Amino acid sequence: MDIKTFGVVGSGQLGHGIAQVAATSGLDVIMSDVNEDFVSRGLMNITKNLQRSVDKGRISEEEKDAVLGRIKTTSDIKNMASADYVVEAATENEPIKFKIFRDLDEICGSEVILASNTSSIPIGRIASQTKRPDKVIGMHFMNPVPVMKLVEVIRGIATSDETHEITWALSEKFGKTPALANDFPGFISNRVLMPMINEAIFCLYHGVGEKEDIDTVMKLGMNHPMGPLALADLIGLDTCLAIMETLYEGFKDSKYRPCPLLRKYVEAGWLGRKTGRGFYEYS
Numbered sequence: 001m002d003i004k005t006f007g008v009v010g011s012g013q014l015g016h017g018i019a020q021v022a023a024t025s026g027l028d029v030i031m032s033d034v035n036e037d038f039v040s041r042g043l044m045n046i047t048k049n050l051q052r053s054v055d056k057g058r059i060s061e062e063e064k065d066a067v068l069g070r071i072k073t074t075s076d077i078k079n080m081a082s083a084d085y086v087v088e089a090a091t092e093n094e095p096i097k098f099k100i101f102r103d104l105d106e107i108c109g110s111e112v113i114l115a116s117n118t119s120s121i122p123i124g125r126i127a128s129q130t131k132r133p134d135k136v137i138g139m140h141f142m143n144p145v146p147v148m149k150l151v152e153v154i155r156g157i158a159t160s161d162e163t164h165e166i167t168w169a170l171s172e173k174f175g176k177t178p179a180l181a182n183d184f185p186g187f188i189s190n191r192v193l194m195p196m197i198n199e200a201i202f203c204l205y206h207g208v209g210e211k212e213d214i215d216t217v218m219k220l221g222m223n224h225p226m227g228p229l230a231l232a233d234l235i236g237l238d239t240c241l242a243i244m245e246t247l248y249e250g251f252k253d254s255k256y257r258p259c260p261l262l263r264k265y266v267e268a269g270w271l272g273r274k275t276g277r278g279f280y281e282y283s
Helices: 013-024 036-055 061-069 077-082 094-107 123-127 161-173 189-205 211-222 228-235 237-251 260-267
Strands: 005-009 028-032 071-074 085-088 113-116 136-141 150-155 177-182
Touching (some): 005 013, 013 028, 013 061, 013 071, 013 136, 028 036, 028 077, 036 061, 036 071, 061 071, 077 094, 085 094, 094 123, 113 161, 123 136, 136 161, 150 161, 161 177, 189 211, 189 228, 189 237, 189 260, 211 228, 237 260
Parallel strands (some): 005 028, 005 085, 028 071, 085 113, 113 136, 150 177
16 A cells, blocks of 8 residues: 555644654645644644754754645545545544544545554554454654654554554654554553553652652663653653553552542642643743
8 A cells, every 4th residue: 555645633742743754754634633723733833843853953944844744734534535545643532532533534535544642542442433454553653753763553353454554564664663552441551561561659758759850760770761640741741640540540450559649639730841831830
């Protein structure tokens, strides 16, 4: 299958990053979101990212303009009708994702693969919203997308070999290293990462250590580039909570119970970097 036009539904932190790497690889990109303000903000962030690369001498001004020229934005998901492959990168919320996949199933041609950037929701559950479960797959990018090399490719129970092979090849075209995960809540990445972050929050909650000390132990003692609490702020505490709830619901195991402090911060609107306050404060 020859993919020339790549669709991205969602222009937030991950969505605009996916759009950027797809356009950088030479594909035409359609990036959509629910309103023009969101897509304009996403395009502005792509422009800033590319300008930083120009300033550091990694790409030329002409290359930056060429990448931006390959990206079209829209607030109407119906424009995904001209895409050859679509990735959904909406918020980690089942009803929202389910509706997007039902809409895409009606809008896109029957041969089009529909991928989800979900970080925890089982692919089979998403695929069941469509009439093409064999063409539904997980394509889980890491944040920040232009920098991080991993794409976690998740096969649902009905995902075809062809869908998997095309998605694997696309990941490599984007300059990423794909890794295959089977369809369980949280897959590999967040089944390992999120309980660690949640346990770090429990350490703070129980007074085992201050936030700076918890992060310092993990950075200097375990050679992590970022402490778990700072990482949670980067990911978004609402996303962390949503993933922990998916794990807890999926396995019914108390080890996946979200820390009450995490829930308290989310309820207070302290979501991390994106709101200016999480475990740390950001100007």
